[in-house]
Each structure stands twice: as structure tokens, then as C-alpha cells.
Amino acid sequence: MKRKVSLVSMLLALALAVVGCGGGTSTGANNLSTGGSTSPVQTAEPSPAAQDTIVITHQLGETPVPVNPQKVVVFDFGILDTLDLLGVEVAGLPQGNVPPYLAQYTHSKYANVGTLQEPDFEALSALDPDLIIISGRTSTHYEALSELAPTIYLAVDTSNYMESFRKNMETIGAIFQKEEQVAAELKEIEDKIAEVRTKVAGGSEKALILLSNDKSISAYGPGSRFALIHDVLGFPAVDPTIEVSTHGQQVSFEYVKEKNPDYIFVIDRAAVVSGGGQPAKDTFDNDLVKQTNAYKNGKIIYLDPNYWYLSGGGLVSVSAMIDEVAAAIQ
Structure with a gap:
């Protein structure tokens, strides 16, 4: 009987010794959690960090x-x-x-x-x-x-x-x-803006921004989707009261003649929208437009609608938009 008790005691001591040696982190070992349940011990190899x-x-x-x-x-x-x-x-x-x-x-x-x-x-x-x-x-x-x-x-x-x-x-x-x-990239864009603003500030010419949509036109002023020309590059608006709207303020060519802008910046929606209708250059080929200062001085600028209408707001498109306006005032 004593021999059996002694053998049990030896086995128990050996088990405790093994547990004590495994108290650190080791591959494949299990530790006792504070809640009483077991969970896998982390391996010695670093695990991938959670994505920030x-x-x-x-x-x-x-x-x-x-x-x-x-x-x-x-x-x-x-x-x-x-x-x-x-x-x-x-x-x-x-x-x-x-x-x-x-x-x-x-x-x-x-x-x-x-x-x-x-x-x-x-x-x-x-x-x-x-x-x-x-x-x-x-x-x-x-x-x-x-x-x-x-x-x-x-x-x-x-x-x-x-x-x-x-x-x-x-x-x-x-x-x-x-x-x-x-x-x-932003620094380069800001430098371009400063250069254009300096050139614009040296004159008194006023601009009108028009979206050509088939045979109709809409005007955009300060605060509008194309306000980069007015609010950022400094071109005074020939009509500062234009309604601020996503689709612009619908106007007539009589309006364009009456306002008589020095610059007309045109965005041709038809050029980039399937079934968009008549090209802007055909729409603007009329006697009313020909009576404006913009027409007489060769300052009707057809902007690239891929930048101005389809994209805009990107490092590439905004830089290209500024370049187009800069080229117009050379």
C-alpha cells in the first residue's frame, strides 16, 4: 500500500515539474487562463499585425x-x-x-x-x-x-x-x-494658381462660363461647379448674380450678347456624353455671339470637357484645368 502511494506521489511531482517548465510562451503549449479555460499559446514566430x-x-x-x-x-x-x-x-x-x-x-x-x-x-x-x-x-x-x-x-x-x-x-x-x-503635387498646383492669379489681376476683363448642352446653354458663376475660374483663378464674373446650381442657370444667346463678356469659357457636354447632341462650336456659331468682345478678340475658350465635366477634383484634372485657363490668357 505504501509503495502505491509513493508511486502516485512521484508521478504527481513529475507532472508538476513539467507544468512548471512550460509556464513561459512556447510553440504548441497550452496555458491556463485566468477564467479557468484553456486557449492556444502564441507561437514564438511574430504573427501578422492587425491592419491599421x-x-x-x-x-x-x-x-x-x-x-x-x-x-x-x-x-x-x-x-x-x-x-x-x-x-x-x-x-x-x-x-x-x-x-x-x-x-x-x-x-x-x-x-x-x-x-x-x-x-x-x-x-x-x-x-x-x-x-x-x-x-x-x-x-x-x-x-x-x-x-x-x-x-x-x-x-x-x-x-x-x-x-x-x-x-x-x-x-x-x-x-x-x-x-x-x-x-x-499640391505645391505645384498652388504655384500655378498664384501665377495665373497674378496675370488675371493685371487686367480688367470679365468672364462668363457656359455649359453647352446640345442647342441650349447654361451659365455658371462664382460658387458653382466650374467656379475654379472665378473663385480660385481670380477671373471677375461678368454677371455675379448667376444662380448657383448643379445644372447652372439656363440662359439665352440674347443674354450672352447683353452681358458682353471679354472671355467666354465653354464646356461642351455633347462631346463627352453619348447622344449629347449638337457640338458646342456649332451651337455658338451665331450672330449674337459674334457681337461679343470675347468673339471679336478671339477669346472664346473651349475647355476640355473630359477634365471639366467628367472628372475634375483630381491632382491630374485640376492641374490640367489650370493649364487650360493659363494658356487662354497668354
């Missing part, structure tokens, strides 16, 4: 976003041209009406996720993105898109163009850890 997230505050809310997300979907061509410039890959975009300067994104390796106005939720669900970036044309779908993935709204606020644009670009820089590159 940052909270992005935007006009539609606050969204936790992963840093350097792998699958990015973009519903804004200005943001797309920014990501392209920064060397950031995207996984999907609306492939209809992609501006020619971004034609590479019509390739089949990118998922087609609907249109700017109507996302394809089935395609998005199959893609399972890590981040969705939208702007004004997709804003009504923000809540539904947020159910699929972190979604942020990065449209330019036209009432405060440059501050809004700068904030959007810095947000992109923070998400993709491209802060220095973004800062350098």
Missing part, C-alpha cells in the same frame, strides 16, 4: 478606413486620376464614359461596377472591396454602399473649392501613405 485603420471625416459621415486597402473601388474620375498618379491600384470602377486620359481603366482586369449614378451591387458584392470612394453623382447610394464596405465621400465643395480639394487629396495621401507625394 484611420477615421475619415467627410460630408456624409465618419468612416473607419483601413490603411493601404487592397481592393479599392472608385466612383469618381478625379479621384481615379489621383490614384493613378500616385501609383495606387484600383480593383473596380464604372467603365462607361471613362475619360480618354484614363482609358487604361477600361481593361477587363478592372471590375465594371455599374455607372456613376447606378452602382452594380451584385458586382460589388462579388468583388468584396476594402474601400469605396464616391462623390456627388453616387451620393444617394452612400448608405447602401456602406453596408458592403467602408465608403467615403470625396466630392469637391464648390463653395470652398481649394480648401475642399486640398483636404480630399490629403485624405487620399493619409489612406495610402502618400503624404509627401501629395504635398509636392
Whole structure:
């Protein structure tokens, strides 16, 4: 009987010794948790760190976003041209009406996720993105898109163009850890703006911005979607009372003749929208326009609608837009 007790005691002591040696972290070992249940001990090899997230505050809310997300979907061509410039890959975009300067994104390796106005939720669900970036044309779908993935709204606020644009670009820089590159691009754009403003300030010429939509025209003034010309580059508006509206204030060519602008900046919607109708140059070829100072002095400027109408708000497009206006005042 004593022999049996002694053998049991020896076995118990040996077991306790083994447990004591295993008290540290070791591969394959189990430790007793404070709650009384067991859980796997972490291995000696470092485990992958959880992906960092940052909270992005935007006009539609606050969204936790992963840093350097792998699958990015973009519903804004200005943001797309920014990501392209920064060397950031995207996984999907609306492939209809992609501006020619971004034609590479019509390739089949990118998922087609609907249109700017109507996302394809089935395609998005199959893609399972890590981040969705939208702007004004997709804003009504923000809540539904947020159910699929972190979604942020990065449209330019036209009432405060440059501050809004700068904030959007810095947000992109923070998400993709491209802060220095973004800062350098913004500095170059700001230098261009200062140069144009200096030239504009040296004269007294006034401008009118017109969107040509088939045979009709709409005027845009300060605070509008094309207000870069007035609010940022410093061109005085020939009519500062133009209604601020997404679609502009519909006007007639009699109005254009009456206001008699020194510059007319034209954005031709028909050139970039399927079935858009009559080209702007045909629409503006009339006797009323020919009576304006802009026509007489060769200062009717047909801006590239791929930048001004389809995209805008990106590092590439905003820079190109400034270049176009700068070229007009040489």
C-alpha cells in the first residue's frame, strides 16, 4: 500500500515539474487562463499585425478606413486620376464614359461596377472591396454602399473649392501613405494658381462660363461647379448674380450678347456624353455671339470637357484645368 502511494506521489511531482517548465510562451503549449479555460499559446514566430485603420471625416459621415486597402473601388474620375498618379491600384470602377486620359481603366482586369449614378451591387458584392470612394453623382447610394464596405465621400465643395480639394487629396495621401507625394503635387498646383492669379489681376476683363448642352446653354458663376475660374483663378464674373446650381442657370444667346463678356469659357457636354447632341462650336456659331468682345478678340475658350465635366477634383484634372485657363490668357 505504501509503495502505491509513493508511486502516485512521484508521478504527481513529475507532472508538476513539467507544468512548471512550460509556464513561459512556447510553440504548441497550452496555458491556463485566468477564467479557468484553456486557449492556444502564441507561437514564438511574430504573427501578422492587425491592419491599421484611420477615421475619415467627410460630408456624409465618419468612416473607419483601413490603411493601404487592397481592393479599392472608385466612383469618381478625379479621384481615379489621383490614384493613378500616385501609383495606387484600383480593383473596380464604372467603365462607361471613362475619360480618354484614363482609358487604361477600361481593361477587363478592372471590375465594371455599374455607372456613376447606378452602382452594380451584385458586382460589388462579388468583388468584396476594402474601400469605396464616391462623390456627388453616387451620393444617394452612400448608405447602401456602406453596408458592403467602408465608403467615403470625396466630392469637391464648390463653395470652398481649394480648401475642399486640398483636404480630399490629403485624405487620399493619409489612406495610402502618400503624404509627401501629395504635398509636392499640391505645391505645384498652388504655384500655378498664384501665377495665373497674378496675370488675371493685371487686367480688367470679365468672364462668363457656359455649359453647352446640345442647342441650349447654361451659365455658371462664382460658387458653382466650374467656379475654379472665378473663385480660385481670380477671373471677375461678368454677371455675379448667376444662380448657383448643379445644372447652372439656363440662359439665352440674347443674354450672352447683353452681358458682353471679354472671355467666354465653354464646356461642351455633347462631346463627352453619348447622344449629347449638337457640338458646342456649332451651337455658338451665331450672330449674337459674334457681337461679343470675347468673339471679336478671339477669346472664346473651349475647355476640355473630359477634365471639366467628367472628372475634375483630381491632382491630374485640376492641374490640367489650370493649364487650360493659363494658356487662354497668354
